[in-house]
Structures are given as C-alpha cells and as structure tokens.
Amino acid sequence: MHWKTKKWIVNEPHVMELFKRCQECGSVITKTTKASVGSLLRVHWECEKKHKGKWSSCSDVRGMPANNLLVSACTLFTGATYTDVADWATLLNLQIPHKTTYFDIQSSYLVPVIDEEYKQQQKAAINDLHLQTELCNPVHLSGDGRSDSPGFSAKYNTYSLMDDTTDKIVHFELVQVTEASSSVAMEPVGFKRAVNTIQEQGIKIDVLTPDRSPSIRKIMRVEYPNIHHEFDVWHVVKGLSKKLCSNSRYKDNRELQPWTRSICNHLWYCCATCGGDPDELIENWKSILYHITGVHSWIEEGNPKKCRHNDLSLEEQHRKKWLGKDSHAFRTLQNLVLDRGLQKDLRQMALFKHTGQLEVFHSVLLKYCSKNLHFHYASMVARTQLAILDHNENVGRQQATTTTGLPRYNIVFPKHTKEWVAKAIFEKKKLKKSKRLWLRKLYGGGWTPALFTRTVLLI
Known part of the structure; x- marks a missing residue:
C-alpha cells in the first residue's frame, strides 16, 4: 500500500542519526554510504564487527523507486506541471525525480493508463447513446471548440461533444493548426471529425447544438441536412x-x-x-x-x-x-x-438548448491545460482526457448546504451588469466509487507499475 502509507518530510541529518549503532549487535557503525535516485534515499552501513546492512526510504518496484512513480503520477493527475513542482521542491531543497525521469515515467506509464481509462469511460458513454437509439429516444448533442491560447495564434483546438441527457462528454477531437489553414479554421475541422466519429459508431444524431459561426452553419446545412441545427x-x-x-x-x-x-x-x-x-x-x-x-x-x-x-x-x-x-x-x-x-x-432556439455545461467543462479543462502554457501533442491529449474523466465523474453534484440544511450561495457583483447575483455553491468533488474494487485487483492480480499507477488515477 505504497500510495496509502503516510509520508513525512524528514531532514537528512536526522535520518543519519539512526545509523550510529548496529541494529544486530549494538556496535558503533564505522562506515556509511549514501545514494539517491530522485526521491529515494538509500544508505549502506557497516559496523565494527563487520555487520552490513542496507536501508531505503521507499521500496522498489522492479528497479524503480515507488515514490518516483508517485511524485510523477500526482504531478500529472492534479493538473500541475513538472516546472511548478520542481520550483516548489527546489525552494524546499526537497529531492524529487529529475526532469528526464519524470517525462520517461509519464510516457511509459501515466499516458497509457490515462488513455486506457478514458477509452473505457468513452465506450460506456457510446453504449448509453446506442441504448437511447434502441429505445427510440432522440439523441441530442452539444458541441463547442476551445483554443489552447487566447487570441488568434492558437496551436491546438479541442472540440468536444456533450450528451444533453447526461451532461457527459462523449467524444473530443484535438486539432493542430498545421491541419487547417489558420487558427480560426481549426474548429470546423474538429467539428466535422467529431460528428463523423459519432455517426461511424452507428449513432443517429437528431439534434446538434454547436455555435452560430457562419462556417459551422454552412457545414450543418450542406453536409448534415438530416440533423436539426439548434442555436445555443x-x-x-x-x-x-x-x-x-x-x-x-x-x-x-x-x-x-x-x-x-x-x-x-x-x-x-x-x-x-x-x-x-x-x-x-x-x-x-x-x-x-x-x-x-x-x-x-x-x-x-x-x-x-x-x-x-x-x-x-x-x-x-x-x-x-x-x-x-x-x-x-x-x-x-x-x-x-x-x-x-x-x-x-x-427560430432555431425553440428547443431551449444551451452549452452552459460545456463551458463548465472548459473551466475544468483550464486546470489541466492552461492557456498560458504549451504542451506537446501527447501531453495535450492525456491532459484533455484527464479533464473529461474529472468532469464526467462529478456531473450532477448537488448544491452544498449549511449545517442547518440551508442551501449555500456565493454573492458576486459583475461589473458589466452592476447588480448583485447569488450563485449556488456545489458540493465538493467525490472520490472514485470503485476504489475498493481496484484495490482488490491491485493486491489480487499482481503488483505492476502500470496497475499501481492506474489505481492512483482512479482514487
């Protein structure tokens, strides 16, 4: 239970005080050798009577320190960047994995695990849409694009499709600017890819609510005449x-x-x-x-x-x-x-469709993909998948209440309206419900780095 074990920040001189006497015979330790691998501290000692021993600050996982994996996983899964964590650790003089080690762990373990979990959740969302089709219930989707930087110099555009029934993201497309003629043209490309992918799954879209841009209007009118186009x-x-x-x-x-x-x-x-x-x-x-x-x-x-x-x-x-x-x-x-x-x-707003929940998802996406930072394509995909996992897991949270049972609100004063507005405060996000199930799989099916990282993600 390496992830569950309590951890403390301990100064090195205090650790070395433990290596003054031999644990076997009580003799004075005459020789100590220290070695570190990222967050791991390993001490080799030898006493006057030639007794030898080895102590490690954490256990190894097939030659890799478990805490190095934990530090890397927690950095990515919380939406932070290595630079932020490294700056904090440098000021504290806390030892963490090197930059190259972090990115090796990210590409070898973290990104594949995120992708696998996302695909499982997306498969469940697609199955829900198939069920709606089989029950003759209309499928209503909302779509919106989000650029990775403010202004008209974006490199990526993330186009997301949301199921209006469950408010869950069912699919997204990440488009690079090299795939389109300009930054503005990325959103129509992502829109067509997303809609085509859903239709290729055998799902009939009855109503689609994208934005009102002229390019999207023309695409809906020319390429998807059988889908009712609603405005947000x-x-x-x-x-x-x-x-x-x-x-x-x-x-x-x-x-x-x-x-x-x-x-x-x-x-x-x-x-x-x-x-x-x-x-x-x-x-x-x-x-x-x-x-x-x-x-x-x-x-x-x-x-x-x-x-x-x-x-x-x-x-x-x-x-x-x-x-x-x-x-x-x-x-x-x-x-x-x-x-x-x-x-x-x-005339195209009579069904009362809006993408407010998609804007909520975009605010969650800011936590994992800040517009002030640049990420490589693989990291951008993984962080977007993390944001979707986070959003879908916490959809439908109830409004928070006081100890007396009254609903909680936050009073704000927007400058443009110059009127006080009461906004509801929602409950805190909950942990994954399948925590115990994954713990059983972890300790019953063998301890591997990928399975360990997956458990950390789900918890």
Whole structure:
C-alpha cells in the first residue's frame, strides 16, 4: 500500500542519526554510504564487527523507486506541471525525480493508463447513446471548440461533444493548426471529425447544438441536412447582454441599465416556455417592448394579448422605472429586439438548448491545460482526457448546504451588469466509487507499475 502509507518530510541529518549503532549487535557503525535516485534515499552501513546492512526510504518496484512513480503520477493527475513542482521542491531543497525521469515515467506509464481509462469511460458513454437509439429516444448533442491560447495564434483546438441527457462528454477531437489553414479554421475541422466519429459508431444524431459561426452553419446545412441545427441560448443571451451593456453606457440609454438582467432573463424564459414553437417564441420575445413601457395588456392583429406575470400592485408599478415610448433608450431596445438577424436565430432556439455545461467543462479543462502554457501533442491529449474523466465523474453534484440544511450561495457583483447575483455553491468533488474494487485487483492480480499507477488515477 505504497500510495496509502503516510509520508513525512524528514531532514537528512536526522535520518543519519539512526545509523550510529548496529541494529544486530549494538556496535558503533564505522562506515556509511549514501545514494539517491530522485526521491529515494538509500544508505549502506557497516559496523565494527563487520555487520552490513542496507536501508531505503521507499521500496522498489522492479528497479524503480515507488515514490518516483508517485511524485510523477500526482504531478500529472492534479493538473500541475513538472516546472511548478520542481520550483516548489527546489525552494524546499526537497529531492524529487529529475526532469528526464519524470517525462520517461509519464510516457511509459501515466499516458497509457490515462488513455486506457478514458477509452473505457468513452465506450460506456457510446453504449448509453446506442441504448437511447434502441429505445427510440432522440439523441441530442452539444458541441463547442476551445483554443489552447487566447487570441488568434492558437496551436491546438479541442472540440468536444456533450450528451444533453447526461451532461457527459462523449467524444473530443484535438486539432493542430498545421491541419487547417489558420487558427480560426481549426474548429470546423474538429467539428466535422467529431460528428463523423459519432455517426461511424452507428449513432443517429437528431439534434446538434454547436455555435452560430457562419462556417459551422454552412457545414450543418450542406453536409448534415438530416440533423436539426439548434442555436445555443447561452451564447445568444451573452451576446445580447454585451450589446445592452455597451449601449446603456451612453447618456441617452442609461435607463436601460436596471433592465439589462430582466431582458436577458426574459429571453431565457421565452425559449424555455415556447414548447418548441418558434412563432410563439418570437411573439413572447416581442412582448418585452410592451412590458418595459408599463403596458401589460394590448391588442395585436385584433387579438387581445397580455403579459404572463401576475398583476402588479400599485406600489410595484410605482417602483418600476418604466421606459417612455418616445425615449431614446426605448428606440435602442426596439432595434435590438426587432433585429432581423436575431429574429432569424430565434427560430432555431425553440428547443431551449444551451452549452452552459460545456463551458463548465472548459473551466475544468483550464486546470489541466492552461492557456498560458504549451504542451506537446501527447501531453495535450492525456491532459484533455484527464479533464473529461474529472468532469464526467462529478456531473450532477448537488448544491452544498449549511449545517442547518440551508442551501449555500456565493454573492458576486459583475461589473458589466452592476447588480448583485447569488450563485449556488456545489458540493465538493467525490472520490472514485470503485476504489475498493481496484484495490482488490491491485493486491489480487499482481503488483505492476502500470496497475499501481492506474489505481492512483482512479482514487
């Protein structure tokens, strides 16, 4: 149980104090020889009566110090880099494996083990999609690309596909810039590869929710006409919020500032309650132009219409800062609401699909693949697989509660909205449930470095 054994940082002079007397006869030790291999310290001693012995700070695994394997595994599996760990160890003067030793262990043991575990999990995810197809349940996937660096000078683009039913990543494609004409062109390449791979598995995709880029639109229209293309509500609302915040900075449009969040929430509500009907979605979206002026019932094309909210009291109506129909702020909002491009996009948002969970995965990916660092292709693949294993294992965490059972929140104040927002705090990530199973395999099926590393990964 090398991974489970408690470990302590011990200074070398204190260790050598243990080699003053022979453990067999109690005689004075006259000769000691020290040797180190990375994190391993080995001491050979000899006493006055010619008794000899050997002591090691950790055991060997077929000639390799077990702690060297542990240090390398923990560095990679926590998303850290060797440089970070080495800098910390250098300041502490703590002995760890050399850089070449670390990368040898990574390529020989860690990367293959991560790949094997990822393939097993991906196989289970694909089987779930096959089961949905067999049960005649529609398969809905979301997709989004993530560049490895900010700006337009990225070397890699990671395109991920997520199952909307389980919020788990089912497949990803890593594209290098040399495989495309430019950094911007990497995402369409990854998108096509990912979709083709899923279809080659015999899975029929009913609805796909990528982004709204012109290149992705054309690919969906030309190459995948049988797949319904939905637009991501999250990105549309994000773009609308940016426009509202940008316009409300002007003096004539400052009346829009307190309404920004409500307008964005209204778009979310319209998409969530339209029942898949694009006409109803557009009609409900336009109603914001009546509500924001204090008009909650009106006649449209000879039919009476009204807001869906409950009747407002006189105090609530007096407290609201309604916009005047002749104000510059109202005309600015009217241009945004009735924009032809937005109206056209709304027709592909009636199923209320969004890639919010994919953005959550991208935040997890930052832990393992920082945009400020460059990784070689094999390391980039392994770290992306680690992020997927981490995300899929912790999908569906419940909101954390206090000792009295009340839900926990974090209060934030975004600068662009200038409004306090309560965000839910979720439970801490849990350990792998199959911990005991892998321990049985470890001690029942033979102790090998690869199996040991795999156990550390799963725990």
